[in-house]
Amino acid sequence: MDHANRTWTQSFILAGFTITATLQPLAFLGALCIYLLTLAGNLFIIVLVQADSGLSTPMYFFISILSFLELWYVSTTVPTLLHTLLHGRSPISSAACFFQLYVFHSLGMTECYLLGVMALDRYLAICHPLHYHALMSGQVQLWLAGATWVAGFSAAVVPASLTATLPFCFKDMAHYFCDLAPLMRLSCVDTGWHTHVHGTVIGVATGCNFVLILGLYGGILKAVLKLPSAASRAKALSTCSSHMTVVALFYGSAFTVYVSSPGSRPEGTDKVIALVYAFLTPFLNPIIYTLRNKEVKEAMKRVTDRIRNILKGL
Template sequence: MDPLNRTWTPSFLLAGFAAPRTLRPLAFLGTLCIYVLTLAGNLFVIVLVRADAALSTPMYFFLSVLSFLELWYVSTTAPTLLHTWLHGRSPVPAAACFIQLYVFHSLGMTECYLLGVMALDRYLAICRPLHYHALMSRKVRFWLVGASWGAGFSAALVPAGLTASLPFCWKEVAHYFCDLAPLMRLACVDTGWHTQVYIVVIGMINICNLVLILGLYGGILRAVLKLPSAASRAKAFSTCSSHMTVVALFFGSAFVVYVGSAGSHAEGTDKRIALLYTILTPFLNPIIYTLRNKEVQEAVRRVTQRIRALLEGP
């Protein structure tokens, strides 16, 4: 049958990675280890922030929210990747495919907003220390987090809705999860207009948040350079360096995939780059935020001592 005569398919087929059958078990185990470590690392951050009173500050509150988001973000795609490593090409109902597309982009855009909120928090802490706790009250923190989640899940309706409305003539998705570019290649119609809309929506959200973050960190840099002691400057830079590393990873991969040339990458390139922002970045985030953070290390020591005391008894 001519593929152009088929304008809808009840299911898609995820192609996954083309790898020798003998290597798939190793790839599965490697991906599973990273996935489990990612879940453990982000859960560790959430539990630690709630368990130690010294970490009950706005900065660590937002960090725990980011870790909570990463749990869902990595779980949106990692199980699909694991399934394709085990079984090769895997069928997925069209409805489930579009839901995955929507949830994945909703969480990605939410993280974009949340990174902007975290930059605002650092700006207020360093540049407005006397008014910081009043400006970043508990109510304001929850409002900022709620606004980030609401904006992210609202904005993702545009690319997900437009993609779901396309007529599809082919069913094999050259990817390991349902993403914009691989699905657009299956459409029966010209998707140039859709690509432009995606670039505008996703690109504007990324660019506006990145400009906000860079502007805030420009203000932070000016304030830090005015601090009288080298120790104070080093502490301020240490506090901000982890966040800037995460920002660079997140926005760098987002611009490469969705803004730089949306939908124009080779199929194999799409999948390889996707591993960076779907698997590697959520795995690295808790490490980046905790590895060189003395406050977190002290919190771990205190919580460990309390647990040991409880186990040993009176």
């Protein structure tokens, strides 16, 4: 392709999902319901942690930060998903596309770091219980939470800015939001070098955190096996089960997309995998952290009783 055609494109076309006209309204309503439930579930956790003093612990502080992050994470991509489900192929300006790319990856890498911090919290609670509250003071919690956001938004600058400077010859993107692999497929030039840089940056961010999480859980398992009774071992592991489930969901799908080469997957498969980590995981997180958590259920009962007593007094 000649140099004249290797220019900045003013917009892209999000292809979305190929759905028959009959199923289109149902798919839109289903996605909208899941989105609203995701917002409600994560807001519920944030409000519950703030409302109940029994959840004023470092673990629930980080869970509420995760829920806050998920609100923004899911809201970065779902509006374009809903638009493509309702209207089919949808245009998006290049500026909006690259902004979405940056914010999505910033929040995604922030979640990677936050999951590592949450594993550290569980490690300190189980392996160093006598020093836990001193090591995980309120100031340390705020510093760790802030550091995850700074690290995530800093790390995403490299892949987003490199992709934004590529010349694009094509507009049709086989996805429902702007992501790295679908965008690079539209470029006029060989993106092999960009793929290696993206893989290195994202691989280091996600891979190092994943190794950290595995190492911390190795220490947790070693400490748990030394506990005297089966009941104490089960109790210690129960505080980690929800986090381990979220880690498996998030990292399993994210590694599939970002660690392998874009050329090794059929075009269009990225959007199907993305539904798991960008849409379903934020929806499942509140369910995982409430249905399998005795302390959250007890807090819900306390808050409900408090509201009932207030209403009776009116």
